[in-house]
Every structure is written in structure tokens, then in C-alpha cells.
Amino acid sequence: MNGSRNMLPESEQRRFDADLEAELRVCSDRSLDDPALLADRLLRRELAAMAPAPLPARLRHRLMRRLSPRPVWPLALAASALAALVLALTLRSSPPTPTLTPTPTPDEVQQLGYALAVIGEHTQDGIRRALRHGENALDRPLLEPANLPYLDLIRSALPGPAVPLPNPQEYTR
């Protein structure tokens, strides 16, 4: 009987066969009269009693945690919370937008009219002065200072009954 993979010298082969026979006897249930084999069998039984304990729960838990993909919802939650925070901070730091009322009150129209009249007066004054100084060098403008159109345009754009624009001269600074 040659169960070894390589060809062995004859003496080695005899020893191999003897050890194989001994192992079969040790592993069998037959009674043994050889004390050495009996001691081998006892040691074998002692080793068999050292059967492995199950995998520690701590290691098993660690392993399973690494297997399961990380849930996405905490990340999504954190991202949305961050976005909300950024949005809130941005809105708080931006200048307050003026509230636009659809129909201005007569007082607002009066103030607006005064502002436009002042601007118009100063603009006409500036143009007159520029014309006076640059009359010789510049072509005469097509628009007469007195006929600037925007006052009428603004007046027509205002809703409701026409509110007379005040004369800027009536206001004192």
C-alpha cells in the first residue's frame, strides 16, 4: 500500500506503512494493548475536547457592520440641514428688500414728485449752464431744456387720478 505521493526508499516506505497502520488503530474503537498507542489515543481525545469556541460576538458584529452598506439617510439629512442653514444665513445677511405697495399713497406720490422736480430743475440748470459755456464749441441739442419728456412720462405712469406735481420752489430745504 503506497499512499505517499512520491516514491520512498524501502525502509522509509515500511515506516510510512507502519505509522499509517498505527494511526488507523489509534483512530478506531478497538482496544489497544500498546501503551504508546494508548497514550496517543488519550492525547487525541484531549485535543478533540479543545473544540473551537464560536466566533466572539464582538468580532461577528464588527464583521457584519462592515458588510452592510452605510445607510444614506443620515448623509441626506445632514446635507439638507446644512443647506437650510446656509440659506437662512444668506437671507439674514442680505439687505432688506423694500416692500412695494401696488398703489402709492398721495403722500408718497408727493415726495416722489418733489424728488423728480428737484432732479429735473437741477438737470435743466446744468444743461443751461453747459450750453452757455459750450455754445460756441458744441452743436445745439435737439431738445430744449424746457421740453424734457420724462416728467410727463412719469406723470402719466402714475396710477389713479392725476396728482399735481408740486413746485419744488414751495419746499424749503
Place this chain on the structure above:
Amino acid sequence: MIMKPRFENLVDAHGGRLLQLARMMLRRGDEAEDVVQDILLKLWQQMPALEPGRELGWMLICTRNACLDLLRRRSRGRALLHLVVDGEPGSDAATDAVCPEAELIAAQRARRLREAIAAMPEPARSLLVLRDIQDIDVATVAELLDLSANQVKVYTFRARRALRQRLEEDSDNERKQEHVA
């Protein structure tokens, strides 16, 4: 998903075996746990390609090879460092607890056995762990160690006898030391 129950069954059935083999080979509990965790994660990845019923052999081969790699690296890195056998990290959970006197003697004997097995050369150490302690069938062990079935039986016999002689020598030496003291 059918993979996970199968994987959990394999972990529960064989995880302890792998850990015991790694502990016996490495003598360090923390390293052994790392090795086993890596092997089981690898098993999870490779499982679709593994034929059912052949997982144990595959896991044992991977565990043993990983341990041998670690031992080689360790012996290269610590060639001059004498490794003191520390039973605590490598011991099984069953013997870690504080025992009554009778159990303490059994625990000491088990620890001595583990240390003696851990000091055995390869493949004797693997044969003792796989065949005698874990009772893994001859065909699986033969495939794992690249041996014939009869070689597994003969080498296991020789390894066990060498272990017994070593244990007897150790207890003789202890008796002599006690006598001198």
C-alpha cells in the same frame, strides 16, 4: 437577498475554527482576529464564485496562508526578538475566565497544549489543529495541505506523537526543577 443568510451560516459554522487555527499559528489574539475578519470579508466578495460545500476548504487555505505570510514577515522583522508565548490573547474564550481549582488545572493543561502546538513546525501544527482538534475530514485537509490522504494520516500520527513526547519532556523538566527547589 440569498447571499447574506448563506454567509451568516458559514460565519457561525466555521468562524470559530478559523479563529482557533489563526490563534494557534500566530499566538496573538489581536492578529488572529484581524486575519479572520479579512478572510471572512474576502469570503463575502468571493462567495458568488465559490461552489457550495467547498467554502470551508477555501477559508482554511486562505487563513493558513495569511498566517504563514504574517509569520514570515514577523520572523523577518523580529529575527532577534525572542517571542514570549503569551497565553492570554491567544487563549480561547472558554478558558479565559477565572476558574475554580479543578477547572484551573484543566485550563493550565489546555494552555500548555496550545503553547506546545503553537511551537510545532508546519505542517504538523496545522494537522493537529485541523484533524485532531477540529475534526475536519481527511480529504479537505489533504487538499488544503497538498498531501495525499494517507500522508495526512501518517503525518498527523507523527505530529501527535511528537507533541506527546514534547509534553512529557516538559513535565519531566518541571518535576526535576521542583525536586531541585
